[in-house]
Amino acid sequence: MNIPKMNPLTWTSIVIALLLIALSIYAIEDLPAFGDENSAANKKIKLFSLDADGLVESLDAGVLPVEIKTRIEDLGFIEGPTCPGCQNENYPTLDEGNYEIKKIEKGAYEGGRIYTEEGWDVLIREGEIFYDEFQQYYFIDEMGEKLNVYRYNWPVRVVERTEEETFIINAVTSGLADYRGYDTMGEETVILTGAIGVILLIRRRGRL
Amino acid sequence: MIEWIVQHILEKYNYWLAMLIIIISLSAIVVKENLLKKLIGLSIFQTAFFLWVVSLGDVGRNIFTTFGLKTGTPPILWKPAEEMGYIYVNPLPHVLMLTGIVVSAATTAVALAIVIRIYQKYGTIEESEIIDKEIELEREGGEVRNAAN
Amino acid sequence: MTPEKKEYKRDVIIEVTTDLTFPLILLFGLYIMIGTGGTGGGFQGGTILAAAYILYITVYGTEKAREKMPESTNALFKSLGLYLYNGAGWICILFSLAAAQWLNMPAFWPITDFVGVSGSRSFLVGYMVSVGIGLTVMASFVSQYFDLAWKEDEEMGGR
Numbered sequence: 001m002n003i004p005k006m007n008p009l010t011w012t013s014i015v016i017a018l019l020l021i022a023l024s025i026y027a028i029e030d031l032p033a034f035g036d037e038n039s040a041a042n043k044k045i046k047l048f049s050l051d052a053d054g055l056v057e058s059l060d061a062g063v064l065p066v067e068i069k070t071r072i073e074d075l076g077f078i079e080g081p082t083c084p085g086c087q088n089e090n091y092p093t094l095d096e097g098n099y100e101i102k103k104i105e106k107g108a109y110e111g112g113r114i115y116t117e118e119g120w121d122v123l124i125r126e127g128e129i130f131y132d133e134f135q136q137y138y139f140i141d142e143m144g145e146k147l148n149v150y151r152y153n154w155p156v157r158v159v160e161r162t163e164e165e166t167f168i169i170n171a172v173t174s175g176l177a178d179y180r181g182y183d184t185m186g187e188e189t190v191i192l193t194g195a196i197g198v199i200l201l202i203r204r205r206g207r208l
Numbered sequence: 209m210i211e212w213i214v215q216h217i218l219e220k221y222n223y224w225l226a227m228l229i230i231i232i233s234l235s236a237i238v239v240k241e242n243l244l245k246k247l248i249g250l251s252i253f254q255t256a257f258f259l260w261v262v263s264l265g266d267v268g269r270n271i272f273t274t275f276g277l278k279t280g281t282p283p284i285l286w287k288p289a290e291e292m293g294y295i296y297v298n299p300l301p302h303v304l305m306l307t308g309i310v311v312s313a314a315t316t317a318v319a320l321a322i323v324i325r326i327y328q329k330y331g332t333i334e335e336s337e338i339i340d341k342e343i344e345l346e347r348e349g350g351e352v353r354n355a356a357n
Numbered sequence: 358m359t360p361e362k363k364e365y366k367r368d369v370i371i372e373v374t375t376d377l378t379f380p381l382i383l384l385f386g387l388y389i390m391i392g393t394g395g396t397g398g399g400f401q402g403g404t405i406l407a408a409a410y411i412l413y414i415t416v417y418g419t420e421k422a423r424e425k426m427p428e429s430t431n432a433l434f435k436s437l438g439l440y441l442y443n444g445a446g447w448i449c450i451l452f453s454l455a456a457a458q459w460l461n462m463p464a465f466w467p468i469t470d471f472v473g474v475s476g477s478r479s480f481l482v483g484y485m486v487s488v489g490i491g492l493t494v495m496a497s498f499v500s501q502y503f504d505l506a507w508k509e510d511e512e513m514g515g516r
Contacts, residue, residue, distance in 0.1 A: 167478050168482060169395075170392075170396065170397070170398070173487070174482070177398075178478075178482055181446065184442075184486075189443075191493060195501055198500075203504065
């Protein structure tokens with residue numbers, strides 16, 4: 001049997017392609033399908049879970065119980081430095097009058113997203129100078145006899161609160177130009193340097 | 209058995225298609241000898257990657273999970289659509305990949321300008337001929353030649 | 358080493374079509390650029406505006422298209438777009454309003470007294486930001502295409 005004569009470069013590229021196919025099969029088996037609630041773009045992060053001994057009544061009344069508050073602060077969501085000599089963390093605190101608890105039913109439809117579980121939303125006021133309103137931070141869920149505590153992040157704000165906060169109904173523009181405005185500012189400078197680079201490479205005898 | 213095939217292979221068809229295009233374009237960058245064809249492979253690579261990331265945010269029911277093809281609409285929040293019961297696609301991957309698209313366009317423009325200068329210096333674009341001319345120049349110890357000066 | 362000069366025939370259909378559709382493409386790009394009430398945004402509208410000029414260059418040649426977009430106008434558009442966006446952003450940084458958010462801009466400029474909160478936010482994002490991005494993107498893409506398609510000494514016959 002004759003092995004056909006080929007460039008050694010094609011042999012290595014075929015081997016690299018086969019390795020990439022094997023790696024992709026290994027990685028794809030564990031990832032969720034798109035549209036799932038657990039996919040990377042739609043996710044809530046679970047922090048911890050507690051025993052529910054009479055905490056549900058205080059949550060219904062609108063007061064955050066002390067055990068949840070101490071455990072959240074133990075994880076590092078505090079305002080001062082976590083250890084002597086570290087830098088300052090700047091998370092908002094859960095003091096009295098600074099937060100609000102809202103109850104959500106199952107199947108509630110808000111802002112284009114369906115809540116599939118019922119629970120309580122913890123909203124915190126961040127202490128900004130000009131725009132003081134409650135933002136979504138934690139989500140508390142009851143499963144059996146335990147309470148699970150989740151945490152939101154800014155992707156949820158782009159998906160849910162775009163209409164309320166920015167009055168722009170285009171969610172992509174509000175995410176680019178309002179929540180991430182400084183990134184787009186640097187991006188425009190990159191475009192300008194691309195045009196200047198082409199000018200420097202090609203024009204030679206003062207055609208400018 | 210059929211459940212395993214449907215769950216792992218047929219539902220995630222966007223992963224398979226994007227990885228196929230990435231592998232083809234990556235091999236084109238390495239194997240081809242013409243410089244312009246390598247640039248085309250680079251551009252296709254970047255486009256396939258953005259397509260994959262944007263497809264991660266799709267929301268709705270598939271034809272493989274339950275019967276019915278109700279997929280998400282583009283993420284423009286419009287009151288009459290919410291009352292009719294439409295679900296919006298996640299706008300987050302769109303936001304993050306838009307700067308990448310513009311960066312890839314600027315990179316391609318600068319790379320084309322470099323290819324023009326290489327052609328003016330050596331006279332060809334094929335990679336093997338450029339290497340041969342470089343070896344000749346080193347052997348003779350000559351100076352730099354310009355094709356159109 | 359230069360190739361032979363070819364004589365290109367001028368085609369009536371192509372030239373009339375580009376003459377008719379060139380302003381329509383510009384109008385469509387402007388509509389997309391200011392569209393925060395629907396689909397659209399800065400980057401998208403800027404590339405459509407650049408596509409109109411690239412069509413004109415492809416059909417008519419670089420010498421004749423230079424009259425439509427001379428060098429001074431190109432540099433004006435490039436820097437004007439950057440001034441609009443970066444000026445609004447750097448004022449926010451210098452006065453240290455909201456380290457990572459853009460939402461406090463209307464409180465600084467006294468527009469909210471006239472238009473209201475919703476009007477001032479859509480004014481800032483829709484007009485200052487999007488128009489700034491669109492002009493810079495259009496001017497830089499058009500100048501890149503001019504540089505890459507320009508020939509030094511040889512000209513196509515008749516153009």
